[in-house]
Amino acid sequence: MTSADDSGTADPVGSTESVVDTSSGLSDRATTRSDTIVEAKGVDVFYGEDQALQDISMEIPEKQVTAMIGPSGCGKSTFLRCINRMNDQIDVCRVDGEIEFRGKNIYDDDVDPVVLRRRIGMVFQQPNPFPKSIYDNVAYGLKIQGKTEDMDQKVENALKGAALWDEVKDKLHTSGLDLSGGQQQRLCIARAIAVDPQVILMDEPASALDPIATAQIEDLIEELSRDFTVVIVTHNMQQAARISDKTAVFLTGGELVEFDDTNRIFENPQSQRVEDYITGKFG
Amino acid sequence: MSTETDQGPGITSGTGAKADQKANRRARRVLFGCAAITVLTTLSIFFVLIDNAASYFFGARITEVLVGGSFEQTITFTEFFTGTRWAPDHSTPAHGILPIAFGTIAITVGAAFVSIPIGTATALYLSEYSSKSVRSKLKPTLEVLAGIPTIVYGYFAISFINPVMLGPIAESLFGISIGRYSMLSGMIVVGIMTIPMVSSISEDAMQAVPDDLRNGAYALGATKFDVSLNVVIPAAVSGIFASYILAVSRAIGETMAVTLAAGFNANITANPFSEIMTMTAYMVSMARGTSAVGTVEYQSLFAVGLVLFLMTLVMNLMNDWFKRRFQEEYR
Numbered sequence: 001m002t003s004a005d006d007s008g009t010a011d012p013v014g015s016t017e018s019v020v021d022t023s024s025g026l027s028d029r030a031t032t033r034s035d036t037i038v039e040a041k042g043v044d045v046f047y048g049e050d051q052a053l054q055d056i057s058m059e060i061p062e063k064q065v066t067a068m069i070g071p072s073g074c075g076k077s078t079f080l081r082c083i084n085r086m087n088d089q090i091d092v093c094r095v096d097g098e099i100e101f102r103g104k105n106i107y108d109d110d111v112d113p114v115v116l117r118r119r120i121g122m123v124f125q126q127p128n129p130f131p132k133s134i135y136d137n138v139a140y141g142l143k144i145q146g147k148t149e150d151m152d153q154k155v156e157n158a159l160k161g162a163a164l165w166d167e168v169k170d171k172l173h174t175s176g177l178d179l180s181g182g183q184q185q186r187l188c189i190a191r192a193i194a195v196d197p198q199v200i201l202m203d204e205p206a207s208a209l210d211p212i213a214t215a216q217i218e219d220l221i222e223e224l225s226r227d228f229t230v231v232i233v234t235h236n237m238q239q240a241a242r243i244s245d246k247t248a249v250f251l252t253g254g255e256l257v258e259f260d261d262t263n264r265i266f267e268n269p270q271s272q273r274v275e276d277y278i279t280g281k282f283g
Numbered sequence: 284m285s286t287e288t289d290q291g292p293g294i295t296s297g298t299g300a301k302a303d304q305k306a307n308r309r310a311r312r313v314l315f316g317c318a319a320i321t322v323l324t325t326l327s328i329f330f331v332l333i334d335n336a337a338s339y340f341f342g343a344r345i346t347e348v349l350v351g352g353s354f355e356q357t358i359t360f361t362e363f364f365t366g367t368r369w370a371p372d373h374s375t376p377a378h379g380i381l382p383i384a385f386g387t388i389a390i391t392v393g394a395a396f397v398s399i400p401i402g403t404a405t406a407l408y409l410s411e412y413s414s415k416s417v418r419s420k421l422k423p424t425l426e427v428l429a430g431i432p433t434i435v436y437g438y439f440a441i442s443f444i445n446p447v448m449l450g451p452i453a454e455s456l457f458g459i460s461i462g463r464y465s466m467l468s469g470m471i472v473v474g475i476m477t478i479p480m481v482s483s484i485s486e487d488a489m490q491a492v493p494d495d496l497r498n499g500a501y502a503l504g505a506t507k508f509d510v511s512l513n514v515v516i517p518a519a520v521s522g523i524f525a526s527y528i529l530a531v532s533r534a535i536g537e538t539m540a541v542t543l544a545a546g547f548n549a550n551i552t553a554n555p556f557s558e559i560m561t562m563t564a565y566m567v568s569m570a571r572g573t574s575a576v577g578t579v580e581y582q583s584l585f586a587v588g589l590v591l592f593l594m595t596l597v598m599n600l601m602n603d604w605f606k607r608r609f610q611e612e613y614r
Contacts (some may be wrong), residue, residue, distance in 0.1 A: 084502065086498065086501065086502060089497075089498070089501065091414075091415065114504050114505070114506050115504065116504075117501065117502055117503065117504040118503070118504035121502060121503065122498075122502035124495065124498060124499065124502075126495055128493075128495035128496055128498070128499040129499075130496060130499065130500070130514060130518075131496075131517065131518055132517075140500070140503065140513070141503035141504065141505075144500075144503065144504065144505050144506075144509045144513070145503075145504060188499065191499075191503065192502070192503070195503060195504070
């Protein structure tokens with residue numbers, strides 16, 4: 001429902017052109033060589049009897065923005081949640097294959113998912129600030145990780161990093177829930193970057209926001225990719241084209257059909273299925 | 284409808300709609316009547332308590348005064364609220380409520396020390412830690428615990444908790460030989476009785492905390508314990524507190540179990556192995572039929588009942604206040 005609407009309503013040719021225009025500025029960065037930080041090797045995911053992902057292999061480059069697009073139910077969010085083992089929370093979910101984070105398989109028995117998630121942060125679709133003050137929201141991760149020295153400075157830096165500082169610096173001790181949706185989402189981003197992770201996973205972070213708030217988040221994501229590796233799931237192809245260096249296209253059935261530099265995916269997709277999807281012929 | 288087909292269904296009420304409206308009004312009246320019964324009952328109980336308590340303090344009921352009787356204070360409030368001996372039915376009567384108020388408060392506080400920690404921990408375990416299969420066994424067990432008649436708990440106290448659990452401890456550690464009844468046995472049995480109340484209401488409140496919040500914390504590298512303590516409990520605090528208030532109110536009003544466990548000897552003591560009497564236990568012992576209607580000891584039942592009523596009312600008001608205060612903070 002979501003992805004089909006976005007692409008299907010636009011004129012296929014027109015949308016492709018605009019996509020190329022906006023992404024061309026990023027192509028230089030995309031083609032520079034970069035080290036792999038997360039590598040999936042033959043990942044299968046099952047929910048009970050149902051297979052959600054089939055044999056996914058991909059290398060996610062460090063300090064770049066990698067987008068994952070595809071129609072609803074294609075497994076892109078599932079894959080994202082495998083990278084920080086959030087799927088562990090779901091009883092019936094089973095993950096086969098390997099996902100390496102800096103060369104270490106995160107599904108090895110000696111990996112503690114709690115520690116893993118301190119390296120790989122996450123921002124969710126719905127802004128989910130805690131019912132605490134703005135300050136305490138950002139400080140929460142620092143507190144549970146025992147990084148309590150220079151707390152004020154770290155909170156300020158995180159809020160600046162999330163482009164929220166100027167809006168909230170005079171009301172740090174009011175509830176995070178009093179902020180607007182876009183501000184709440186940037187608060188959640190501040191909360192994630194406060195603990196200085198290496199990778200930030202974003203699960204459709206702008207889909208619940210209005211266009212202006214969405215643009216702010218998109219700008220922010222480009223900023224963040226200087227210091228962090230960003231992996232973003234989106235059903236909005238224009239968004240993927242605008243902000244990402246690499247794009248992975250998942251299609252129905254849980255397959256990774258194509259994974260390449262973003263401008264190549266949108267300009268010159270290798271498979272007919274991907275071309276049909278990004279030009280809006282199906283989805 | 285069929286008469287209006289030429290222009291489609293109209294919005295004026297036809298004959299069928301009129302009958303519908305009538306049925307609607309009738310249903311509304313019946314439902315209101317049922318709701319009114321509860322209000323009327325509460326008001327009548329309150330009135331009966333006050334009426335008879337007036338007779339206890341002033342020698343005449345309000346209803347008697349209305350038809351020409353007169354008030355003449357026989358028991359002063361000072362004696363009632365500060366006297367330390369309670370024996371309205373004694374040959375030298377005394378009317379100080381403190382000993383039995385002490386009994387009730389001691390049992391309530393002691394029970395809270397049992398039910399609140401165990402109940403909260405159980406709720407947290409069920410809501411955050413337990414697997415589905417454990418949960419599916421534990422929850423019904425707790426519900427069974429909640430459904431056991433209180434008299435059965437009373438016999439459990441008198442035949443097991445007091446003689447088997449507490450007796451040897453009192454004997455060997457303190458050199459006290461325990462009687463048939465003890466304050467501690469009452470605290471424990473009322474505490475156990477109210478565990479399901481704390482655990483099930485607290486668990487509902489914890490379950491109502493959105494998973495988004497939990498996931499947000501897990502994604503920051505929080506452990507289950509962090510999430511429970513810093514996310515789930517603060518977000519569920521008003522529901523958890525409500526469960527405490529309900530459990531405490533229940534402990535204040537608990538009658539059968541506490542009477543059988545703690546006994547009938549009104550006294551203020553720090554010795555947990557000694558027999559005491561709660562306000563409810565006094566009412567049970569008075570209501571067994573030895574006191575004639577209209578006597579002072581009979582009227583004292585209503586004065587004690589009124590105090591009990593006011594105590595639980597205060598608990599309810601506290602609950603309302605807390606709810607309002609914290610729902611504002613955690614929408």
